[in-house]
Amino acid sequence: MTLKELAIFYHLCEDSHLSNLAQRLGITQSAISLAIKSLEQKIGEQLFDRIGKKLILNEIGRLFKEKTHSHFVALNDAEDFFKDSKISGILNIASSKTIGDFMTPQIVFDFLTLHEHVTIQKDIKNSSQIIQMVKDAAIDIGFIESSCEDADICKEVIGDDQLIVVSADPCLGEGTFFIDELFFKKWILREKGSGTREVFLDALGVIAKELKIFMEFSEFEEAKTILLKNPQTITCLSRVAVEKELLRGELFEVKLFNLTIERKFYMIYNKNKYASKLFTEFKQFVC
Template identity: 65%
Template sequence: MTLKELSFFYRLCEEPHFSKTAQKLNITQSALSLAIKSLEHDIGEPLFDRIGKKLVLSETGRLFKELTYPAFTALLEAQSLFSGNALLGILKIASSKTIGDYLTPRIVFDFLLYHENVRIHKEIHNSATIIQMVKNGIIDVGFIESACDEREIVKETIGYDELIVVTGDGALANRCVYIDELFEKKWILREKGSGTREVFLEALGEIARSLPVFTEFSEFEEAKTLLLHSADIMTCVSRVVVEKELQRRELFEVQLKNVSIRRPFYLIYHKDKYQSKLLSTFKTHVLNVLRPS
């Protein structure tokens, strides 16, 4: 069953005469007849009844046309779209928490404004999960905040981020202290596998083993609620996460002596991933929005 055979069938439905339809299609009557017989062979029943000299759709033919014509027109439309220059397709992406909450929405929105035939399916996971999703071909592109040394994965730096220590304790505002001076506080950190957690603990070095982690969180709003609830709580998050709270002086940054945490954001994809026009254009768009400084 081919698109050409289906096309001949629908034209014959409109003009139920083999000779007239063949003439309009600029093919021989025998070629048209063979195409219809091929369809009938595939289906197993006649599509037309030959009533005297008349050609009439059979009950099977009427149902076949009803069921297949919408799909046929959709295929023709898709064929027309893909043969043109329009950018189209469905892109699957996943972002780590900071990027997914604060950067990806703007990136995706702006891209879709200019490419109406594109759909983007987006998810939010921690960096470790996203790396596995790329390795397994579940997503096309990932955005992560932690290091990735997997040989199967291509990693491109798309921007930089600053991690800061934050508290609701105004007495610590603008102070510069050693990390162990804050060990009496109740520390809350992102869950294991989070890029934010991994980068923070790595920056602390050996002393990170002694950091007393009171509990973990997966949502930034949860962390901010706890920070605003008790001045005894501390955490480490991206500056963009608490930017408004810092400006309103609801939360306060605590400077750490000998510790400065500036991490890269990465766009990752599988090394065997085909670089389609859609993927290449999306990558360029991301770099334009988040150009490294």
């Protein structure tokens, strides 16, 4: 059954004079009759008794109206809502750890402030997991810290970041070192699949294989706790992740000879993703 057939049915319930209704709706009487016959065939029951030239709503018709009218009104309301060009819907996103902790919360808050009919469901995963989720269409948009060259994925740069080596050992904050001079320290790094880890090890090049990883972590607070309580430990993190600790003099940036580690933050989405108004608006808002 169609919304048009239902609309004619409800109109006919209020005014059973075909000529009056045809004039009011701007259609022919035969079009009204055909719509009602089509509706009755789909239901398998007659909704009106034909008494002479009159159509009288019968007991089946009254029940059908009672059971369906509220749903018809709701469907019309939904149609009108979307026709009003309001940005609405439910958007699923996932962010890598640095972006998810320090960037997307404010982005989501600001966007929801502008669009009251939108819901954003967000998750935090590592970059490799997010890439796979985008490929599988498990999420609408992903935010990652490492590049992605997959042919099925579109990517856009949304920001710049710098990775720095940090420690709670104040002596390391006073000099400048070659990176391999620090390999004797107890290195703690993000888990495999993390964009931060991948970018750092790629920057080291061939000597990365000489680095012994003492411990892995997934949460920034976990890493900071280890660093602050154990000055013999060292790690590489985004500057934004340790900004407060650096300002308070709790952690120290270890300056390096001939090694600056910079990276881009990316927004990614499946190349076949349907560009709804919500998707397009959020994408433009982020960029």
